[in-house]
Each structure stands twice: as structure tokens, then as C-alpha cells.
Amino acid sequence: MQYNVTELQERSAGQRLNIIIVSEGAIDRDGNPITAEKVKQVVVDRLQQDTRITVLGHVQRGGNPSAFDRVLGCRMGAEAVLALMEADDKTEPCVVSLDGNQAVRVPLMECVERTKAVAKAMEDKNWELAVQLRGRSFARNLETYKMLTRLKPPKSAFDEQGRGLGGYTMAVMHIGAPACGMNAAVRSFVRNCIYRGDTVMGIHDGIEGLVAGHIKKMEWSDVTGWVGQGGAFLGTKRTLPEGKFADIAARLKEFGIQALLIVGGFEAYHAAGQITDQRSKFKEFCIPIVVIPSTISNNMPGTEFSLGADTGLNEITEICDRIRQSAQGTKRRVFVIETMGGYCGYLATLAGLAGGADAAYIYEEKFTIKDLQQDVYHMASKMSDGVQRGLILRNEKASENYNTEFIYRLYSEEGKGLFSTRMNVLGHMQQGGSPTPFDRNMGTKMAAKCVEWLVEQLKANTQPDGSINATAPETACLLGLVRRQYKFSPLKELIGETNFMQRIPKHQWWLKLRPLLRILAKHDSTYEEEGMYITVEEEMSTDSPCA
Structure with a gap:
């Protein structure tokens, strides 16, 4: 069996633990069942390795729901209500689901037919068709998994002297604050490049490291185990390139860097734009440049989700759960919690929706003092009706004057005799933890797409003498998820969509969820539908990060 060879190679490379996951309905290409017991027996007999079986069973159904699942439930539940209110006796039954970041309504019978078609393909042992019927996202995930889990790149990617046949030298670096998912993106980028036969240079400690020459060639094994690790192993700083362009150009030339991936937050987007603006002065900057947005604040234009935002949201939601538990135990207590995010209220809004704020x-x-006063009265009314706890969230820069301390004192004073109030500033613990599966998979996919895009740009902009001359605006982009698909947006086009003073996009999709937050907290508000009707074929053609 193939996994016996792989495990033996991994043990020889020094890996002390191997995990083999077996699906309960796994079969081989001939339709014969593959059981955990059979796999264990093969490993013991052929490799003489101590092996144990753990059957997860129904523990997979338990546990607290993630922030994503909670928000998804709120959005889909509201959409289902609106769909029912719009329906009549002639309306076709539909399935309410999420495609990318777009709520959609898919005809029920089309979904049933597609499900039956997958079962029929499996019964006929037509594996290629079965994968195809699962959708483009499933097929892409499968291929990416097969490639990234190899112990070493294929020999076909190198010549007899060990030189890569891809021929390009690409670099990866971080700029901005650390966010979970950065390491997963770097791992995917490094292995995708090496798989092609390209050379990858890792730039440590952001712009400062680039200027200082802290650049190292990265090998396949250098990123082993990175996918599940938080933080940023390459190191990251917020320093912008302004005033250092000549030194940066010299380093790019010294190491022969022909393409650049920047994984980071708003500073990464800003830095990439500054470098692109200097192309007319430094030919070394005339290379393809792409940015993967990675920040818990989710405050970048050109994308609806940033790497790390899901993990940060889960950290806040988990803390809110514990605080709410404390409030319930104390009885009649309100907690005022401050979240990070700068001027962007994504974390406060989505955590409020997921945490029942x-x-x-x-x-x-x-918001005004009158709005705050009405919320205090609403809280008092809740307490009078028997609710024993309250949860108020505030973004760290929501208001210069109505700060967290002010709101805490207001609730404390106005709630005397009805409830007590406590304040909690969460701080940098929101940046910590292990990345969620969503951030791991999203980082892996986005980096793989960036490799494809960079190679396309390199081929299109290679001169007869072999040099790279990428000067068009389309050669410097930010990769983001926009509604139902991934999109490469030129940095020049995003300038008009950005509020650089507050470091937020001018248009933010999640603001339409604000009324839903108010409705679920028993406030009067109006929520507009976000769903759209699509066919199963349209849904299968998209490459969703959620799949």
C-alpha cells in the first residue's frame, strides 16, 4: 500500500508520529472496504511499528459550535424565514446554503438529483466522475492535499544536477501584525513552488529583514508541521518600505528575486502599493507582486475574509462564553467587553452575533448618548423580565469619547438596583491560539492560487533576454474572496475603495448583518435578505473556501 512507503520515508526523515485517517466508508478502487483494523495490521506486519486505533465516533458531533457555525446558523435561519415569507403554493422548494460568502437558494430537486448521481458514480466505480460531481472545490482540495502531504518534491521537477526545472526564483515575506493562518499559507506557497521546480526565498522579519539581507532559501522539509501552528515563523513587523526603496531594490537584485508574495495585514497592502508606485524608478520592482490578506481585524479592501479573522473571532467567542457563564452564575450582571480591530468593527459585530450580545x-x-441610554433601558427591561445576564461589546476605536470606561460607568450608574456591571479588555490574546480549520484551509488554497497567478504573470512578462519586466497595474494584485469566488484585484484599483486614514475599506459586507444582531437581541430593526437563486451547476463551478 502507498501509505506504507510514505510512513517509512517519514520515519527515516525523523518524524516520530504518524497519523492515518480512515473514513468509516472507505473503499479501494475495486470497491473493497478499507477498515482501520486492516490498516493497522498492514502497518504492524510490514513496518513493525507500534500502532493504535482510535475510533472517534459520536464525539465528532459534540462540543461547542464554532463562531463560523453560529454566524452561519443566524444568517441561514434569517434567510429561511424570508424565503418562506416570499413563497406561495407555486414556489419551487429550495435549499438555503452558503456559496463562498454569498447566501444562496438552490432548487431542492436539483440537489437531490446531484446527490443520487454521486452515489450512482460510486456504485459504478467511476471515481473520476464522482469527484467531478462533488464540484470544482472538492477536486481542487483533493489535488492540493495529495501534493502538500508528500515528504519531498517529485524528481521530475529537477535536472540531474538538482536544479529546479521551473526556473523562477520567488520570495515570500510577512508585513503587519501576526495572524493565525500565515504559516499555513507559507507552507503551501513553498511546497507548490518547489513542486514545480522553482526556488523559494524566505524573507525574515518583514521589510527590516529584507533590507538587512535576512533571506534564506527554503526547502521542502523546512515547512513541515507549519500548517497547524499559530503566529508567523518567518517573523513579521509593521515597518513600511518608504525611505528604504534603494536598499530593497538592491536586495531583490542580489538574490535574483523575480516574484514576491506578501502575507500580512493592512501594512502589507500599503507596502505593496508603495513598492509598485516606485516601479518607474527601480526596475527591480518590475516583478509580479501579490498580497494575501492576513489580519484578525478583517479590515482590508478587495476581500470579505482575511486569514486569521476566523481564529480571532473564535477566540473572542470562546472568551465571551466563559464571561457569560460567569454572569449567569453571579445573577443580574452585565459585562462590557472591548475587542481589537482598530477602526474596523468586524470582530465586535460578528462576535456579538456569535456570542449572543x-x-x-x-x-x-x-452612536450617541441617546442610543447608549436606550440600550441601558433595554437591558434593565430584560433584567426585569427574568434574564440574568447581559453582554455588551465595543470595538477598541468605536468612539474617541464614548470609550469602554465611559460605557462601563454609564451601565454601572444607570443599572443600580437592577444589575451590576464589569469591564473586560481582551487584548492580544485575540491574536493567539492555533489556527482554525477554516484559516488553515483558506491559507493553503490562497497560496496555491498565488503560485499559479505568479507563474502566469512571469511567463507573460519575461523578456527575450530572460529578465522580468512587469509594469502593468494587473501585475500587482491582492487575492481576496469576493462573494462567491476568489478574485485578484489590482492594487491600483483598490486605492479608491480604501479609507487610509482609518485603515478600513469604504464598503464592508458584514454591516448588513448589524440589523440581525439587533433583532436577535430583541431590538426593533429591519433585516434585508441577502440570498440569491442559483442552480446546482453554478454552485459546483465555484471554488469555495468553506468547502
């Missing part, structure tokens, strides 16, 4: 104050939605 009574209110979430953000910069994008201005």
Missing part, C-alpha cells in the same frame, strides 16, 4: 458598538455605525 445585547449590543455591539463600532466606529462604522455612529
Whole structure:
């Protein structure tokens, strides 16, 4: 069996633990069942390795729901209500689901037919068709998994002297604050490049490291085990390239870098734009440049999700659960919690939706003392009706004057005799933890797409003498998820969509969820539908990060 060879190679390379996952319905290409017991027996007999079986069973169904699942449930539940209200006796039954980041309604019978078609293909042992019927995202995930889990790149990617046949030298670096998912993206980028036969240079410690020459060639084994690790192993800083362009150009020339991937937050987007603006002065900057947005604040234009935002949201939601548990035990207590995010209220809003908050104050939605007063009265009314706890979230820069301390004191004073109030500033623990499966998979996919895009740009902009001359705006982009698909947006086009003063996009999709937060907290508000009707074929053609 193939996994016996792989495990033996991994043991020889020094890996002390191997995990083999067997699906309960796994079969081989001839339709014969593959059981955990059979796999164990093969490993013991052929490799003489101590092997144990763990059957997960129904523990997979338990546990607390993730922030993503909670928000998804709120969005889909609201969409289902609106679909029912719009329906009549002639309306076709539909399935409410999420495609990318777009709520969609898919005809029920089309879904049933597609499910039966997959079962029929499996019965006929037509494996290629079965994978195809699962959709483009499933097929791409399968191929990416097969490639990334190899112990070493294929020999076909190198010549007899060990030189890569791809021929390009690409670099990867971080700029901005650390966010979970960065390491997964770097791992995917490094292995995708090496798989092609290209050379990958790892730039340590952001712009400062680039100027200082802290650049190292990365090998396949250098990124082993990175996918599940938080933080940023390459190191990251917020320093921008302004004033250092000549030194940066010299380093790019010294190491022969022909393409650049920057994984980071708003500073990464800003830095890439500054470098691109200097192309007319430094030919070394005339290379393809792409940015993968990675920040818990989710405050970057050109994308609806940033790497690390899901993990940060889960950290906040878990803390809110514990705080709410404390409030329930104390009886009649309200907690005022401050989240990170700068001027962007994404974390406060989505954490409020996932954590069942009574209110979430953000910069994008201005509020007055009258609004605060009404929320205090609403909280008092809840307590009078028997609810024993309250949860208020505030984004760290929601208001210069109505800060967390002010809101805490207001609730404390107005709630005397009805409830007590406590304040909690979460701080940098929101950046920690292990990346969620969503961030791991999203980082892996986005980096793989960036490799494909960079190679396309390199081929299109290679001169007869072998040099790279990428000067068009389309050669410097940010990769983001926009509604139902991934999209490479030129940095020049994103300038008009950006509020550089507050470091937020001018248009943010999640603001339409604000009324839903108010409705679920028993406030009067109006929620507009976000769903759209699509066919099964349209849904299968998209490459969703959620799949």
C-alpha cells in the first residue's frame, strides 16, 4: 500500500508520529472496504511499528459550535424565514446554503438529483466522475492535499544536477501584525513552488529583514508541521518600505528575486502599493507582486475574509462564553467587553452575533448618548423580565469619547438596583491560539492560487533576454474572496475603495448583518435578505473556501 512507503520515508526523515485517517466508508478502487483494523495490521506486519486505533465516533458531533457555525446558523435561519415569507403554493422548494460568502437558494430537486448521481458514480466505480460531481472545490482540495502531504518534491521537477526545472526564483515575506493562518499559507506557497521546480526565498522579519539581507532559501522539509501552528515563523513587523526603496531594490537584485508574495495585514497592502508606485524608478520592482490578506481585524479592501479573522473571532467567542457563564452564575450582571480591530468593527459585530450580545458598538455605525441610554433601558427591561445576564461589546476605536470606561460607568450608574456591571479588555490574546480549520484551509488554497497567478504573470512578462519586466497595474494584485469566488484585484484599483486614514475599506459586507444582531437581541430593526437563486451547476463551478 502507498501509505506504507510514505510512513517509512517519514520515519527515516525523523518524524516520530504518524497519523492515518480512515473514513468509516472507505473503499479501494475495486470497491473493497478499507477498515482501520486492516490498516493497522498492514502497518504492524510490514513496518513493525507500534500502532493504535482510535475510533472517534459520536464525539465528532459534540462540543461547542464554532463562531463560523453560529454566524452561519443566524444568517441561514434569517434567510429561511424570508424565503418562506416570499413563497406561495407555486414556489419551487429550495435549499438555503452558503456559496463562498454569498447566501444562496438552490432548487431542492436539483440537489437531490446531484446527490443520487454521486452515489450512482460510486456504485459504478467511476471515481473520476464522482469527484467531478462533488464540484470544482472538492477536486481542487483533493489535488492540493495529495501534493502538500508528500515528504519531498517529485524528481521530475529537477535536472540531474538538482536544479529546479521551473526556473523562477520567488520570495515570500510577512508585513503587519501576526495572524493565525500565515504559516499555513507559507507552507503551501513553498511546497507548490518547489513542486514545480522553482526556488523559494524566505524573507525574515518583514521589510527590516529584507533590507538587512535576512533571506534564506527554503526547502521542502523546512515547512513541515507549519500548517497547524499559530503566529508567523518567518517573523513579521509593521515597518513600511518608504525611505528604504534603494536598499530593497538592491536586495531583490542580489538574490535574483523575480516574484514576491506578501502575507500580512493592512501594512502589507500599503507596502505593496508603495513598492509598485516606485516601479518607474527601480526596475527591480518590475516583478509580479501579490498580497494575501492576513489580519484578525478583517479590515482590508478587495476581500470579505482575511486569514486569521476566523481564529480571532473564535477566540473572542470562546472568551465571551466563559464571561457569560460567569454572569449567569453571579445573577443580574452585565459585562462590557472591548475587542481589537482598530477602526474596523468586524470582530465586535460578528462576535456579538456569535456570542449572543445585547449590543455591539463600532466606529462604522455612529452612536450617541441617546442610543447608549436606550440600550441601558433595554437591558434593565430584560433584567426585569427574568434574564440574568447581559453582554455588551465595543470595538477598541468605536468612539474617541464614548470609550469602554465611559460605557462601563454609564451601565454601572444607570443599572443600580437592577444589575451590576464589569469591564473586560481582551487584548492580544485575540491574536493567539492555533489556527482554525477554516484559516488553515483558506491559507493553503490562497497560496496555491498565488503560485499559479505568479507563474502566469512571469511567463507573460519575461523578456527575450530572460529578465522580468512587469509594469502593468494587473501585475500587482491582492487575492481576496469576493462573494462567491476568489478574485485578484489590482492594487491600483483598490486605492479608491480604501479609507487610509482609518485603515478600513469604504464598503464592508458584514454591516448588513448589524440589523440581525439587533433583532436577535430583541431590538426593533429591519433585516434585508441577502440570498440569491442559483442552480446546482453554478454552485459546483465555484471554488469555495468553506468547502
